[in-house]
Amino acid sequence: MARILPAMASQMIIVFFLLYSFSATFVSAAEEQGFGTPLDPKQHKLKKEKLSHFHFFFHDILSGRNPTAIQVVPPATNTSKTGFGSVAIMDDPLTVGPNLSSKTIGKAQGLYASASQEAFSLLMVMNFAFTEGKYNGSSLSIVGRNPGGTREFPVVGGSGLFRFARGYALATTHSFNLTSGDAVVEYNVYVFHY
Numbered sequence: 001m002a003r004i005l006p007a008m009a010s011q012m013i014i015v016f017f018l019l020y021s022f023s024a025t026f027v028s029a030a031e032e033q034g035f036g037t038p039l040d041p042k043q044h045k046l047k048k049e050k051l052s053h054f055h056f057f058f059h060d061i062l063s064g065r066n067p068t069a070i071q072v073v074p075p076a077t078n079t080s081k082t083g084f085g086s087v088a089i090m091d092d093p094l095t096v097g098p099n100l101s102s103k104t105i106g107k108a109q110g111l112y113a114s115a116s117q118e119a120f121s122l123l124m125v126m127n128f129a130f131t132e133g134k135y136n137g138s139s140l141s142i143v144g145r146n147p148g149g150t151r152e153f154p155v156v157g158g159s160g161l162f163r164f165a166r167g168y169a170l171a172t173t174h175s176f177n178l179t180s181g182d183a184v185v186e187y188n189v190y191v192f193h194y
Ligand SMILES: *[C@@H]1O[C@H](CO)[C@@H](O)[C@H](O)[C@H]1NC(C)=O
Pocket: 075, 076, 077, 078
């Protein structure tokens, strides 16, 4: 009897150890699931990815009593030929036609900053916040490099109908007033979204 006891005790220790390590495994699996869980895209209403094209005009108005873009940081030096370091914040109307009085479909909200010391180039960081039709309340997020000419900005994401969006925006200057700095820019945006 006295000889058996130590053997039983060691078996019980092994059983306890196994139970403990199993429960530890379950707990850590449950913790990982709570943090990140694989989902079925179909059950998440993500059926088929589609490609959409958007065409509109962007109005960057610096002049007058109601400018839509305002410089908030001046260039770092007065000698920079590219205005390096300057930052402007915009709330630029997006319209269906080149005329500002044509139908407004949203705003381009964000900033542009002079980010090149040699040749002129802007960093564009903006959201196209749509306010018309089924896209009302949805937005596209754009981050890109603007060296002038026909420029291409990546669409890096979106909200609402544009969740999981990716694509690109092509921008060309439609008109530019050298005196006032006001610009009308034509946009063609191609987006994959659900
Ligand atoms: C740039 O010029 C303006 C006006 O002459 C002056 O007030 C400002 O201090 C200058 N800024 C720098 C960074 O030199």
